[in-house]
Amino acid sequence: MGDATRTKRRRTDDADTPATPLVRSTEYWFDDGNIILQVESTQFRVAKSVLSRHSSVFRDMLMMPLPADEPTVENCPVVVLSGDTAQDWTLFLEAMYPKSLMEEVPRFELIAAILRLSKKYECPAFRQDCVRRLKTKFPTTLEEYDELEPWTCIKGNKNIYLPILRFAREIGLHSIIPLIYCHMLTLSRGRYMPKILNVDDASLGASDRFACLLGIANLQILQSTTTMAWLEVDLPSSALPAQNCLQPARCVAMVKETILEAASTHPPSLCVISEWNETWGVGMCRPCEKKAKDVFEAGREECWDKLPSMFGLPEWKELMSNDFE
Incomplete structure (x- = not known):
């Protein structure tokens, strides 16, 4: 003062x-x-x-x-x-x-x-505008999420997810919590992993730490059967190579190369709501690339629907009904 x-x-x-x-x-x-x-x-x-x-x-x-x-x-x-x-x-x-x-x-x-x-x-008037901004930044539908431009409703960066998470719990804005968790795990390039894994870090509450750890395990399993199911080229039910593949041996080799690259990342990549990575299709024939992308996009929708349950939370509809407003 x-x-x-x-x-x-x-x-x-x-x-x-x-x-x-x-x-x-x-x-x-x-x-x-x-x-x-x-x-x-x-x-x-x-x-x-x-x-x-x-x-x-x-x-x-x-x-x-x-x-x-x-x-x-x-x-x-x-x-x-x-x-x-x-x-x-x-x-x-x-x-x-x-x-x-x-x-x-x-x-x-x-x-x-x-x-x-x-x-x-x-x-x-003030309350409604602030709630609108938070719910716009952390929507409850995949369509709204895909249309969202980064940081157009709130000024910030990847470091403020944790403060927003604590605030959402404080005021009872439950429907934005699943996407905050997802951002912390999948879109922050491991920025929050030390806090999640360090039990002595008081900046993350016990319930949120447990939810994030549960989410890491659940999302890894979920993506293997949804967004990234196209990587399972050795299974009889594999989507690749596509029926009209132009170069089966090469396309399978490209997929296995992608698997090795993903396995080398630390922390492991979680691809449940992120968009298709164009580099994944490099070297594949067009039919295989399209098939892989179709599997990925269908998987994103399934992952979005299941996102709250991955962290032990109720479904989207119940979370929204429990919001303070």
């Missing part, structure tokens, strides 16, 4: 206990404000009308007459908000008092703060 003006909180303990210093927000202390919100040790002076416009909780509260002995600061009533953080309120007020239009791609910290407080204080 820099050189923010300081005042004193009224003592709530005995006279020998020093008062906790209060800090006025330099960003959200308006001279024409008519109510003071006290969050932790920070005070915000804002307008009742702005709070009432966005929050039904504040609208109802501010309609009630103030007690005669209500504490005031500069003739403004002081409302102490327990259980909130000053950081969240600073970001929340950033949305209520924008210096410009809200960022087209807001950072996750802003979305988390707004959603956390808009849920508590009943600010439906």
